[in-house]
Amino acid sequence: MSLHMTVDVARNAGESLTSQIQRFIKREIADGVLHPGTRLPSSRRLADDLDVSRSVVVEAYEQLVAEGYLEAATGSGTRVVGRPGHRRAAGPALLDEGPGGRRATAPVQWDLRTGGDNVPDFPRREWLLCYQRVLGPGGARARAWNGYPPPAGEAVLRAELAGYLGRVRGVRTRAERVLVVSGFAQALALLCTALARTEGVRELALEDPGHPGQRRFVEEAGVRAVPVPVDEEGLDVDALAASGVRAVLVTPGHQFPTGAVLSARRRDALARWARERDGWVIEDDYGSGLWYDRGTAPPALQRLLPERVLYAGTVSKTLSPALRLGWLAAPERLFGPLLRARERQDLGSDAFSQLALAELLGSGLFDRHLRRLRERARERRAALDEAVRRHLPGARVLGPATGLHAYVRLSRYVSEERLVAEALRSSVLVRGGSAYRFGTGRPEAPAVVVGHAHLPRDGVAEAVRVLGAAARVARRVPRG
Ligand SMILES: Cc1ncc(COP(=O)(O)O)c(C=O)c1O
Missing domain, CATH: 1.10.10.10 (Winged helix-like DNA-binding domain superfamily/Winged helix DNA-binding domain)
Structure with a gap:
């Protein structure tokens, strides 16, 4: 052809x-x-x-x-x-x-992809209220409308974030070490620049599987991405040590996309590696505050080793990626280089949104919103667990109940590629696990990554029923 x-x-x-x-x-x-x-x-x-x-x-x-x-x-x-x-x-x-070769129309009814606009509804009422409080007449925090925002972020937001991160995630930091950024994407760009300039870091270990966008981002920043495998305990720290790199990006709270939580054993090993290797750990805590499993969430990794961990968070999962707001809590040694890198890149993040976020945090409205969000995600995850048991024999939802998505490992007798294609034919858009792999790691069982929290509860069940039917079509004949 x-x-x-x-x-x-x-x-x-x-x-x-x-x-x-x-x-x-x-x-x-x-x-x-x-x-x-x-x-x-x-x-x-x-x-x-x-x-x-x-x-x-x-x-x-x-x-x-x-x-x-x-x-x-x-x-x-x-x-x-x-x-x-x-x-x-x-x-x-x-x-x-x-x-029969006839073109049929099929709307995408259930879009299970993670990220993008597949996040639950933005708390408009609360946001508008906070916006009005800070911008309205008599707004106590009204310094923002004449002049550029401070490059490190609005002081009031940095203080609220330091308090919030300590309270909710056990992060050891203070306002002067918090840098407000335009989402994790900017944090990563700044980190690549600052680590290269001041520490000579030219390679960054990334979890495999991991976020393909982040990998591209790192490579585009001129840093070599080195894949390190992940298993059900999270990052394989022995493999990290064997790779010889000095810096690593991890998602210890909810590995993206497998959902594994970094085990206590691996946390200790990672902290030991960082000390002995004079290494740096970038902690992407993108789903912070979204734990709804039994017991309490393991605290941020940063708590174990504040002088070696560059802690990053975002509102992209808890509020909206449209806000482009995130934060970095950095040790003293890197804070200055990060700030200088930011000053060279842009002139700060939108001050009005920063002030509104500070108000949301300080007023307790953010906590209330998070409680509702966790409740919603808990219900969706329960619906997912139940539907997977019913419709996908041999499949398993990995990891504890946290975050807005889950990783569903499929029976090894299913062709992931065919399942994804079949599901799309039946109006369900989902990504297979291989979309997140570097392609250099161990062979992996077929899987799908399911964003669930943005769907209605019966939508989760219905989408998984369709995946079950697609899996039957996509069955592979076992060899031997
Ligand atoms: C693993 C991971 N980290 C971070 C983010 C958030 O990035 P940003 O804050 O730039 O929107 C996402 C969003 O989809 C993500 O999947």
Whole structure:
């Protein structure tokens, strides 16, 4: 099959070949050059054309399938689905080529992807109230509207955050060591810059599986990403030590995406590694405050080793990613370099939102919102556990009940790729576990990553019922 596919892959671009191919295809779809239903060249053909290894193209296609841009139909290759963004804006989208070749329409009814706008409703009333309190007549915190915000963040917010993080997550810090940032994304960029400039760090260990966006981000910042495996106890600290790197990014409170919580044994081992290696640990506590399992949440890792852990948090899961607000609690040695990196990058985060967040925290409205959010997520997770037991024999939901998503390990007799494609045919959009792997680790059981907290309770049950039906279609015949 011939097709105009002038992907201009650059080998020394600081961006992986897979990512370049994905970006190219997404852009062609967005520009309307690649139309819904268009069949793409086989991975072998495209790999030959571009003179890259076939696995590079396979990975690019798989990721685009998981994201809903492409669909892989057995026997008929890989086709363009459409534009996920457009589907949402325009309502139901064309998704499926029916069995008889007739085009059938199938709206994405249940979008199980994590992140993006798949977070529960923003507490509008509370936010407006706080905004009004700080900006309205007589607002006590009204210094913000003439002048740029302080680069480290509004003093009142830094003080509220230091208090909140100590109380809820056991973080050992004070206002002067808290830097307000535009979400974890900016925290990571600042950390890459500051660690490289002041500590000579050129490599960062990342959990595998982990967040593909973060990996790209790190690589784009000129830092080499080194995958380190994860198991049910969280990061494999022996493998980290063997990798020889000096800095690592971890999600100890709720490993992304597997949901593992870093065990006490591994926490101690990681703290020992950091001391002995003169190493740095970036703690991405993205789901802080969202523990709803029995017992209490393990405190932040930072508590064990405040002089070596760069603690980062965000409102992207608890309020909204649209706010672009997050924080870093950094030891003295790195605080100055981080602040200087920030000063070079932009002129601070929106002061009005910072003041409103300070008010939300200080008034207790944030605590109240979190209680409701945890209750909602607890119910969804219970519905997920129950539906997985009913509809997905041989599958298991990993990790304690915390956060807005869960990792469902599937029976090894299920083809993950086919399940994801089948589910999409039945209006359920979900990502497979392989979308989060570096591809260099141990072979992993098939899995799906299920964002559940944004769905209605019966939506969780219904979506998993569809996954169960898709799993039956996607069964692999056991060998031997
Ligand atoms: C693992 C992880 N860390 C952090 C974040 C938040 O990033 P940001 O604060 O830049 O929105 C997310 C959001 O999806 C995430 O999945």
